[in-house]
Amino acid sequence: MADLLHNQFPPDSLEAKDLEHLLHPTTNLQQHHEVGPVVHERAQGVYLWDNHGKQYIEGMSGLWCTALGYGERELVEAATEQLEKLSYSQLFGGKTNEPSILLAEKLKAMVPFDAGRVFFGLSGSDANDTQIKLMWYYNNAIGRPEKKKIISRTRGYHGVTIGSGSLTGLAPFHKHFDLPIPEVLHTDCPYYYREAAEAETEQDFVDRIVDNLEQLIVREGPETIAAFIAEPVMGAGGVIVPPPGYFQKVQALLVKYDIFFIDDEVICGFGRTGRAFGAETFDIEPTTMSLAKAVSSAYLPLSAVLIPEFMYEPFIAVSGEIGTFGHGFTYSGHPVCAAVALRNVELMEERNIFEHAATVGEVFQQRLRGFADHPLVGDTRGVGLIGAVELVSDKETKASFDAAKGVGAYLMNRCEANGVILRALGDTLAFCPPLIISEDQVDELFTRFATALNETLQWVR
Numbered sequence: 047m048a049d050l051l052h053n054q055f056p057p058d059s060l061e062a063k064d065l066e067h068l069l070h071p072t073t074n075l076q077q078h079h080e081v082g083p084v085v086h087e088r089a090q091g092v093y094l095w096d097n098h099g100k101q102y103i104e105g106m107s108g109l110w111c112t113a114l115g116y117g118e119r120e121l122v123e124a125a126t127e128q129l130e131k132l133s134y135s136q137l138f139g140g141k142t143n144e145p146s147i148l149l150a151e152k153l154k155a156m157v158p159f160d161a162g163r164v165f166f167g168l169s170g171s172d173a174n175d176t177q178i179k180l181m182w183y184y185n186n187a188i189g190r191p192e193k194k195k196i197i198s199r200t201r202g203y204h205g206v207t208i209g210s211g212s213l214t215g216l217a218p219f220h221k222h223f224d225l226p227i228p229e230v231l232h233t234d235c236p237y238y239y240r241e242a243a244e245a246e247t248e249q250d251f252v253d254r255i256v257d258n259l260e261q262l263i264v265r266e267g268p269e270t271i272a273a274f275i276a277e278p279v280m281g282a283g284g285v286i287v288p289p290p291g292y293f294q295k296v297q298a299l300l301v302k303y304d305i306f307f308i309d310d311e312v313i314c315g316f317g318r319t320g321r322a323f324g325a326e327t328f329d330i331e332p333t334t335m336s337l338a339k340a341v342s343s344a345y346l347p348l349s350a351v352l353i354p355e356f357m358y359e360p361f362i363a364v365s366g367e368i369g370t371f372g373h374g375f376t377y378s379g380h381p382v383c384a385a386v387a388l389r390n391v392e393l394m395e396e397r398n399i400f401e402h403a404a405t406v407g408e409v410f411q412q413r414l415r416g417f418a419d420h421p422l423v424g425d426t427r428g429v430g431l432i433g434a435v436e437l438v439s440d441k442e443t444k445a446s447f448d449a450a451k452g453v454g455a456y457l458m459n460r461c462e463a464n465g466v467i468l469r470a471l472g473d474t475l476a477f478c479p480p481l482i483i484s485e486d487q488v489d490e491l492f493t494r495f496a497t498a499l500n501e502t503l504q505w506v507r
């Protein structure tokens with residue numbers, strides 16, 4: 047093991063110190079010790095530079111989050127002003143602060159459902175953990191303590207805490223962590239390209255997986271199921287765009303069996319799909335909503351859970367009996383995070399960012415689909431400014447490459463070498479550029495990607 051810590055970097059370099067001191071999240075640690083880190087040093091707009099001065103175009107908005115791009119002065123000023131005025135305050139015990147109140151008011155006005163209350167946290171994971179706890183608290187409060195299970199989907203990504211990590215439907219987030227917890231069930235994901243049966247139409251596929259969902263609900267007993275959680279477009283699971291009609295059919299089932307819809311808008315929220323929220327793009331009627339990432343363009347961490355007033359009302363009496371509503375974080379309603387998020391969403395509106403995402407999104411989708419004919423590409427998919435290219439070893443049979451070959455990872459590395467940051471989700475390359483990207487920059491991004499893809503083809507051959 048010790049020799050893993052010896053590496054090719056000069057001992058005083060950031061690379062060497064990284065390898066010595068950090069435990070990297072969501073990283074193949076073995077590979078990391080072999081190849082070492084990339085040190086990000088500075089960024090502006092849609093461009094980022096590493097510590098050797100190499101420039102990259104940001105094709106992933108960091109982790110699907112830097113919606114307004116980097117170095118936005120208005121957000122730096124909003125943070126600085128608030129830091130000077132009131133660097134910290136809390137929401138515990140009825141204390142409050144202006145940025146949190148105004149942000150809650152603003153978010154309620156923006157979301158496409160009748161939200162009554164806003165609970166603040168710092169990450170998508172804590173938001174979805176809060177969602178589970180609120181479903182439990184609510185059902186206990188109204189006297190149906192058996193209605194507790196949450197249905198999520200395979201390939202869904204909802205975070206990594208014990209609750210949200212259980213909602214996540216991807217094996218590496220469960221294995222050796224003893225997850226998922228028994229209250230979480232998983233149903234099919236609407237991944238038509240990979241999971242449709244031979245000759246099955248999109249509509250037949252939707253009917254089949256929605257029927258599977260109904261069977262699961264009936265088998266478990268609808269009286270035991272509190273909620274269904276979904277991302278409008280699955281992100282980390284491979285950028286899966288549902289076929290037309292999928293959410294309408296799911297939603298009808300949820301109404302039939304009195305199951306709430308938790309809409310995880312952590313990636314889709316704030317313009318990613320070309321509308322303000324994924325719920326609008328896909329005609330979803332959420333019961334509750336999780337927000338994070340683009341809500342603050344990642345200048346500072348902030349998440350929000352929005353619930354309807356009817357869920358909040360029973361909390362009042364119950365918390366009175368218990369003595370407190372016993373859920374909250376030290377940084378729930380952090381005034382600096384809230385001030386930045388508020389200015390961020392105001393800027394999105396002032397600059398018509400959602401309309402921009404829709405317009406540039408069309409060019410982006412057109413360029414993306416252009417790769418469908420490439421010998422390595424099995425599928426291209428996306429909506430607005432999110433998309434993916436899935437690599438296959440055989441276009442006809444859709445056969446995947448042997449996972450051990452690491453073709454997706456190789457392409458991601460070639461992308462980096464050519465100055466574009468993308469993310470390999472297995473052999474699917476994900477695209478999620480900042481919403482401020484221009485048409486010329488979309489062109490630049492795909493030109494660099496095309497070079498990397500052709501280099502990968504050479505390597506594969």
Ligand SMILES: Cc1ncc(COP(=O)(O)O)c(C=O)c1O
Nearest residue numbers: 169170171203204205281312313
């Ligand atoms: C849809 C979705 N939900 C939740 C999360 C978890 O957010 P965080 O990493 O901030 O905990 C993510 C993160 O990528 C996400 O994509």
